[in-house]
Amino acid sequence: MAFGHGPQMPAGAARWLAGGATVVLTLLVIFGAACQPYGAPSPTATHTPAPSSTAPQPTPGQAPVEVEISGFAFVPATITVAVGSTVTWTNQDSVPHTVTSDAGIFDSVRLGRDGSFSYSFAERGTFSYHCAVHPYMKAKVVVE
Numbered sequence: 001m002a003f004g005h006g007p008q009m010p011a012g013a014a015r016w017l018a019g020g021a022t023v024v025l026t027l028l029v030i031f032g033a034a035c036q037p038y039g040a041p042s043p044t045a046t047h048t049p050a051p052s053s054t055a056p057q058p059t060p061g062q063a064p065v066e067v068e069i070s071g072f073a074f075v076p077a078t079i080t081v082a083v084g085s086t087v088t089w090t091n092q093d094s095v096p097h098t099v100t101s102d103a104g105i106f107d108s109v110r111l112g113r114d115g116s117f118s119y120s121f122a123e124r125g126t127f128s129y130h131c132a133v134h135p136y137m138k139a140k141v142v143v144e
């Protein structure tokens with residue numbers, strides 16, 4: 001009576017169950033690792049290099065040159081500036097004007113009242129411009 005029908009299962013079955021559990025655990029680890037990247041934030045998306053300054057640098061030694069846009073005219077209509085000068089136009093009319101280079105070198109697009117536009121002249125020459133809204137408004141900048 002020493003070998004009764006005990007609850008003990010055969011050693012082979014126990015080993016098989018243990019092996020199955022190992023497989024399940026392995027699968028869990030694999031799927032867990034596979035799923036992880038979807039929830040993790042992308043390491044490259046958050047880093048943005050600081051944009052370098054594109055603001056025009058003030059030209060040392062050159063006084064700023066101002067041109068008014070007033071009464072449907074550029075005032076003064078002709079200005080003479082040194083190379084490297086920055087010219088700033090300011091619209092003092094209540095209607096929109098533009099500062100548009102005849103040669104397409106610069107274009108302010110439409111300036112509303114008190115709107116301003118600046119351009120730095122780095123080369124010598126005569127730069128004719130006009131208002132695209134009122135083509136009869138003509139003027140020029142002489143750079144020497």
Ligand SMILES: [Cu+2]
Nearest residue numbers: 097131133134
């Ligand atoms: Cu105009």
